[in-house]
Amino acid sequence: MSFISRGFKGRGRREGAAGRLPPGQYLEHGFPVLSAGPTPHTPLDRWDFTMVGQVDQVRRWTWDEFLALPAETITRDIHCVTKWSKLDSTWTGVSVDTLLDGVETSADYVLAFCDGGYTTNLPLEDVTGGKAWIAYAYEGQPLAPAHGGPARLLVPHLYFWKSAKWVRGLELLAADQPGFWESLGYHNRGDPWREQRYWGDE
Amino acid sequence: MGAVPSRLSWRVATVRAVQPETQRVLSLVLDVPGWDGHQPGQHIDVRLTAADGYQAQRSYSISSAPEDPAITITVERLDDGEVSPYLADVLRPGDGLELRGPIGGWFTWTTQDGGPLLLVAGGSGLAPLMAMLRHRAARRSTVPVRLLYSSRGFDDIIYRAELDRLVSHDPDLAVVHTLTRSQPPGWTGYARRIDGAMLAAVAWAPEARPLAMVCGPTPMVEAVADALVALGHDPGRIRTERFGPTGG
């Protein structure tokens, strides 16, 4: 019924990625840039990362303090809701577990906030237990501003809009609060394997 | 005008002709069923669908005048692009092409909008401005127009012969070329990127309140718009159409 463009294959491929592509996704070998706003350029001496909201005490790290935290290097597949997936991307950063170590909280949700005003919301359990990082290097190089540098949230098991670029902190919340795209029709959780793209997806 | 409900539904056009323009640019002449006209400067969205359901969508300006019976888009082929090489290399007369439009009422000009009109283009950014020039010629309008057009080399000038022809019998139209990468022997025209000094020389003075339409690759459009404002032109009289990161 729907129109097929004769001879068009496009960059989108599914071959050669058996079992690793969630439904509706295609392989991408580049690293497309998608942004809701201009690229901020916060000088590192003015950068900090804070843990605020429902915490016994606000936690704050300067850039140097952040780099001194124990780091992990991980290799993961990433999946963008605009249908590209990139396999085996390698990141270095601090596990959110490390940042939450010793923090007393009754929160069930977090809202990541960023330079430029972007936000994204997640259940606390999606950023704990070795599932999320604040990444500052990509493929061994400092994370480029276009890709969220100096640091971005990395939550590879959810659609990539949850991996907020230019992240500056996490607000711990008792009640869920939809972020930038989650308040414009995008799914609240965004699990690519369940194809949770939009409001109303199961 | 007004709201035509079906206007923005996707429909399948038929490629009537594929015309090479330069080594890297070609025009596609399209028959669109139920097409009820456009305004010079408007664009269409093109959507390609692979057999496995994969889709890619891009915008292309209409380069033909509303007075033409068929619509034409003029596409620059980007070697590493996804959509433009398909349009350039694969499409043949008789093929279908899914599109919606015409779209956009902001970056448009008709003879009723008057002048003086300053057109500034880089590379394939000429396409929507060409629709304006063709419309103006079809209407035998005498609105004063100056086109400043930046191309890489002499052979990259799109519609060179047609522009020459339009200028040759129209005292109210001026076309100024600049060639940024290579110039033929004996070239006496500009040979650099468009800058404030070039705009000061080619454009009307700000007091003449020209309407400026600027189109091309994003960095070029931003540089030209900034330079016009710096020269004292009213930002409210400058309209821009960015084609994206490259494209020129």
Place this chain on the structure above:
Amino acid sequence: MDAEALRLDGNAAAGLLDQIFASEVTTVRGTCAGCGRTSSIGALLLYGGAMGAVLRCPGCEAVVLRAAAIRGRYLLDLRGAAHLELRDGA
């Protein structure tokens, strides 16, 4: 490359916006709730790529209007617009 290199003119979002408004929308004038500057929608700065249209004020870069097409539904967020002005016969 910075996100600024990828932004387009609001006019490029007309395909999506016209589906919502059903008539030409890029000449509608919107006033930024942040700084009060009035711009035609076609002259706002377009970000958001394939996820949706994020139209920002050319004066202060605040979000004036957001729109997304979600499986046959359209969502429009005008929180950043103090008001929109539409004219007859435009």
